[in-house]
Amino acid sequence: MNRPRLFRNGRLFDGVNFIDHTDLRVDAAGKQIELGTGLPVRPEEEVVDLNQRWLIPGLVDCHVHFREPGLVRKEGYATGSLGALHGGVTTVLEIQNNPPLLTSAKLLQRKLQSLQGVSRVDYGCYGNLIEESLAELPAMAPWTPAVKCFLGCSTGLSGISDEGVIRRLFAAAAAAGLKIVAHCEDDGLMEQAKAQLKGEEARRHDLRRPRIAEVESIRQALRIANEVGASLHVFHLSTAEGAGLVVGAAGRGQAATGTTAPHYLLWDAEQAAKRPENRLKVNPSIKYQEDQQGLASMVAQGSLQGVGTDHAPHPMEEKARVYEKAPSGFPSIDLLLPLTFAVHDRHSIALESCLAAVTRLPADEFGLVDKGRLAPGADADLVILDPTAKRQVEEKALPSKAKWSPYHGLRLRGFPEQVFLRGQRVFADCRALGPPRGRSLFGP
Ligand SMILES: [Zn+2]
Missing domain, CATH: 3.20.20.140 (Metal-dependent hydrolases)
Known part of the structure; x- marks a missing residue:
């Protein structure tokens, strides 16, 4: 089970549109349950203050x-x-x-x-x-x-x-x-x-x-x-x-x-x-x-x-x-x-x-109805980012195995600050958090 969370006051992209000054509530099962403005904090919830940073699927x-x-x-x-x-x-x-x-x-x-x-x-x-x-x-x-x-x-x-x-x-x-x-x-x-x-x-x-x-x-x-x-x-x-x-x-x-x-x-x-x-x-x-x-x-x-x-x-x-x-x-x-x-x-x-x-x-x-969107019922797979922060791509620092990139040296923006998988914070400050929690999405 996860800590239930309230993401507050973000610029949200729901998969179709941006919505400003919006909150998203995530339950202990890692599902999104409520989107809205000025949602009240519940006692068990951790509040993540977004300050108009972006929250996207x-x-x-x-x-x-x-x-x-x-x-x-x-x-x-x-x-x-x-x-x-x-x-x-x-x-x-x-x-x-x-x-x-x-x-x-x-x-x-x-x-x-x-x-x-x-x-x-x-x-x-x-x-x-x-x-x-x-x-x-x-x-x-x-x-x-x-x-x-x-x-x-x-x-x-x-x-x-x-x-x-x-x-x-x-x-x-x-x-x-x-x-x-x-x-x-x-x-x-x-x-x-x-x-x-x-x-x-x-x-x-x-x-x-x-x-x-x-x-x-x-x-x-x-x-x-x-x-x-x-x-x-x-x-x-x-x-x-x-x-x-x-x-x-x-x-x-x-x-x-x-x-x-x-x-x-x-x-x-x-x-x-x-x-x-x-x-x-x-x-x-x-x-x-x-x-x-x-x-x-x-x-x-x-x-x-x-x-x-x-x-x-x-x-x-x-x-x-x-x-x-x-x-x-x-x-x-x-x-x-x-x-x-x-x-x-x-x-x-x-x-x-x-x-x-x-x-x-x-x-x-590909039929993944719980993925790729902000909506009640969808998985709380979320990315927090500051769209103005730029960073130079340093190929040796990339986590995948090859340690080189055709994009090496480019200054890009939109790097994730934090990533959540089904409600769990799994990545922050360029580092993975906790054990691998990925699941298969297919099977009878
Ligand atoms: Zn291919």
Whole structure:
């Protein structure tokens, strides 16, 4: 049981709007029970005086790789979830993209249970949608928010490009009532692009993994999903055109959704190419100004289902290899809330839209009705922050394991002061408090 708390006189973001001079009451079970102005203090309550500092829902990061089990030398839930708290994140939805893949209910169940007492944030894990998991999908459904399909190769996994196979996988997911979350980049188009590149250009990630590879892969995935009646979510949208296809399909009534990532809103291909040590080598590749702007306007309009980090840590000694041998991906969950402010500051998008993209929208997208909002009945996952306080990113001080960051040296704002998970204060002054209290959000 928790200490019941009254958060008093804050500027609250409830998942949709800001409300000034407002109080929030949290009960001993870690639930929000009352929002209002001038709420009376009850004798058993601890009062947290906000003085108009901000109180927002804990962030929901719907796309992370913590690499446990199998590659804990690169991350693991102990460090990854601490990084999450540092970034204001209290819920992660995680993708296993290294062996052992999650291809059965038993494997999912075992993984979810093994993280109890390890994870500092609440968690769910996507199952893997591959041939081996087909017969298992109905049994997997209660244990997972969705199943992940790689249409296009990425670190450690080859992509599926055979149309017949995609159709079979999508139809099986639909029959099991499972949403598909997809990495869309067409392998054939990437091979073609690569074959035409020479010299310096052959080391340009945006040219080897060009726009058209994402766009055509999304077009194909949407078409097949529509034909077999599958619900499709496209992850880490990097092109305005590809994202537009998803939004367009949704507008025609198809069950099509998608998210982008902070790096597609904050960097462009020229910048990515110039960064040393392949720091911004990531799949899909970082694209161009027009893509940034197009994606930003979709975030502003709320036509995407949010922004997830794609936190994908690798040690610097691997990233600093020659381009061809360096793995794709980088850590970023430690900074999700400050990066959300950076997106707002860069693109002049309403802060409400930016914050909704990392709280309510992804929570709604993956059925987490108790997460990502301030409302009676919801979990008291909360972040207190002073939006004016700036801090320089010091990569070595970030809690996740890699100890380097493509955002190193930037001055950002919006770092969490305190974080609460289901009513418990779990993070303050850049340090974790108490034992890991994260829970699995899935199971029958
Ligand atoms: Zn990923």
